[in-house]
Amino acid sequence: MAGFSGFFVDAGLTEALAGFGVSPYIGRVFAVAVAIAVTYTINHNFTWRERRAPVPGRRTRYVAVSLASIVVNYLTFAAALAVISGLRPVIAVAAGTGVGMVMNFVGYSRLVFRDGKDQAA
Numbered sequence: 001m002a003g004f005s006g007f008f009v010d011a012g013l014t015e016a017l018a019g020f021g022v023s024p025y026i027g028r029v030f031a032v033a034v035a036i037a038v039t040y041t042i043n044h045n046f047t048w049r050e051r052r053a054p055v056p057g058r059r060t061r062y063v064a065v066s067l068a069s070i071v072v073n074y075l076t077f078a079a080a081l082a083v084i085s086g087l088r089p090v091i092a093v094a095a096g097t098g099v100g101m102v103m104n105f106v107g108y109s110r111l112v113f114r115d116g117k118d119q120a121a
């Protein structure tokens with residue numbers, strides 16, 4: 001649910017901003033920031049609910065994992081737009097999201113929402 005929600009926010013905002021004449025490269029930066037906030041809320045309240053005890057540094061680790069993943073995601077997005085002339089931004093977002101999805105899940109499950117051993121890091 002979190003991943004799909006994040007994708008729809010990211011792709012929808014990127015596509016909408018491009019429709020208003022904003023460069024998709026710039027629009028995507030804004031869209032990703034909003035998507036990270038949305039996915040954090042969903043992950044915290046639903047996906048990893050059983051692991052949501054207050055933990056110092058969790059939001060910081062969440063953002064760090066998200067940023068590391070989004071670098072790879074964004075590079076894939078930008079490469080797709082640069083290489084395939086006329087590609088719609090939403091398709092490039094999907095390509096980047098596919099690459100970043102596994103990175104996010106692994107990072108969130110091992111670094112952010114760890115099981116019963118979840119302690120400040």
